[in-house]
Amino acid sequence: MFEMMRRSWIRVIAATLTAAATQWAAAEAVAPEALIKKVSGEVIEAVKADKAIQSGDVKPIMALVDAKILPHVNFQRMTASAVGRYWRQATPEQKTRLQDEFKLLLVRTYSGALTQVKDQVVEMKPMRSKPEDTEVIVRSEVKGKGEPIQLDYRMEKAGETWRIYDVNVLGVWLVENYRASFAQEIGASGIDGLITKLAEKNKGAAPTKG
Known part of the structure; x- marks a missing residue:
């Protein structure tokens, strides 16, 4: 009897500690809107303070994007969503190539936008989500x-980490916007044709500075 009671209390204590640990981890996790506000603010301030970035110098721009933005983006999900149903048909090598080229395309597009930053500030909009949600939309201006x-x-949300998988600029969701053009290219030239097209676009968009 004593041994059974001891085991029961051990289970109760273990369950209590597990629940407490989960609550502590959730409390320490950064909320999605707080993460966006923090990253956006840091990027804008870095651009304002760096004349090389403002002039379009590719090296500091890429370094800033790599350090501040890329760690918070799920590029695999973003690429798979943009490629759509054709993603399942792609080989592992093609998926890697697609992800690499799509990432480079987005980074170069974002890098170009950074050179236009002057006196901007980011204002967060009210969140429409529940604490238990694992997917949310964070709105800002x-x-x-x-x-x-x-x-x-x-x-x-993966574990306690929030990551971006799509971006809406002026009412247009990036992944949805690319999905139509990607499907058209794959229909005409196959997955390898899309990879080649992206590679050509990235090569043509390569900055001359740096």
């Missing part, structure tokens, strides 16, 4: 001179 720019993020 980039404000400066001229009209504000809508910039929203679709984010997923």
Whole structure:
């Protein structure tokens, strides 16, 4: 009897500690809107302070993107969503090539936008989510001179980490926008044709500085 009671209490204590640990981890996790606000603010301040980035110098731009943005993006999910149903038909090598070229395309596009940063600030919009949600949309506006720019993020939660898998600029979701053109290219030239097209576009868009 004593041994059974001892084991029961051990289970109760273990369950209590597990629940407490889960709550502590959740409390320490960064909320998605807080993460976006933090990263956006750090990127804008870094651009404002670096004349080389403002002039379009590729090396500091790429370094900033690598350090501040890429760790918070799920490029595999983003690429798979953009490629759509054809992703299942791709070989492991083709998936790697697609992800690498798509990532480079997005980084170069984002890098070009960074050179336009002057006096902008990021304003977060109210969240419409529940604490138990594992996928959310974080809405924001980039404000400066001229009209504000809508910039929203679709984010997923893996463990206690939030990562971006799609971006909405001025009402257009990036992944959905690319999905149609990618499907058209694959229909005409196959998956390898899309990879070649992306590689050519990235090569043609390569900055001359640096």
